[in-house]
Amino acid sequence: MTTWVLLRGLMRESRHWGDFPARFQQAAGAGRVLCLDFPGNGQLHAEHSLSSVDAMADYCHQQLQAQGVSEPVQILAVSLGAMVALAWANRYPEDLQRMVLINTSVAPHNPFYHRLRPANYPALIATMLFGSRSQREQLILRITSNLHTEEQSKDIVARWTAYAQKNPISVGNILRQLLAAMRFRAPPYSGKVPLLLLAGEHDRLVNVTCSRRLARQWHCSLHLHPTAGHDLPLDDATWVIQQVLAWQADFSSPPVL
Template sequence: MSTWILLRGLMRESRHWGDFPERFQQAVGAERVLCLDFPGNGQLHAEHSLTTVAAMAEHCHRQLQVRGVTEPVHVLAVSLGAMVALAWADLYPNDMHRMVLINTSVAPHNPFYLRLRPANYPALITTMLFGSSEQRERLILRITSTLQTTQQAKEIVTRWTTYAQEKPIVVGNILRQLLAAMRFRAPPYSGKVPLLLLAGEHDRLVNAACSRKLAGLWDSPLHSHPTAGHDLPLDDADWVIEQVLSWQVNANFAPALQSENQ
């Protein structure tokens, strides 16, 4: 049975995937797609967020056991979720078959001013800590997506605000998640878990140069979207699905070709 695990980023939860999980499952032919929430977010909003990425990776490992998943999984992860995927693959490489990391950045390979664009600092500090739910969600949409038409943006902000009010994220958990991201140092990439990197060239939160640097360091394929932002599954779900399908086909074809040539 093929299982895909989807991991979101800072202050996000399973519902922020929208209809992407269903579309993705149908396109890739997965038997199961599971969206995991980190403590402090979504279904686990009443819990304290974890203060290290490694602890978040341990949480994901335990969730496989809780949900009865015994075979290696495929992971698609965005931003902070992608950091967790890297730590998870390092701690438990037998858990994973392959992983797709979207718009991520990691120390020590990416400098802080590329990992979080400085132009966002004032708005993030004031709005995340002191703003209303609607103000937070409006800011998040503005810096993570290129879907900015008035009606479309209004509908998304309304939906996200409802999520935030139903399962609120307290300021303490926001700070804990930020601390985890800031403290994380990427482990050496062993290559045991095949990796695909995706990036949006119009990412207003994390500079796409971060993904380019990681692709070079890890000798991993990178596909860049010319107009999408940080939240690639929101901005262009079809493109993300197309890249994953193409990568799967090439990955499955390569071993077969190697076998024929031996």
């Protein structure tokens, strides 16, 4: 049975995937799709967030065991979740069959001013630490998503604010997750776990140059969406699914003789 694991980014949780997991499972014919929350987020909001990406990878490895998953899994991960996937592949390569990483960036390959665009610093610091939940979610949507009407954006912010009210993330956990992302340095990519990179050309949070650099560094495929932003599954779920299915098909195609 094919199992896909979906990992979200900073301050996000399973519900932020929306209907993507169900659509993805049906299209990919996956036997199982697991959306893992990191401690401090979602239903685990009362726990302390882990302060290192390696510790998050260890947590994911343990969750596979707790869920009774014995076969290698496939990962689709966004942003901080993609960093965790890289650490996971390095620490437990036998856990993973392949990875799809979306709009990620990592030291030492990407400079800090590409990993988080400087234009966002003032608003992020002020709103994340001192803004209301609604203000926080409005900002997150504004800098991570491009392809929604004003009415759709209002609906998304309302849903996200309701998530934050039910399972609030503490300022301390926000800082721990930020610290983990800032301190993480990607291990050498061995190529043992096949890798596909996806990115939005109009990502306003992370410079798309990061994905281009990683694709060259790691000699892996990179597919770019011409108009989407940082939250690619939110902006164009259909496109993401199409890229993954095409990539999967390459692995199942018979060799050309």
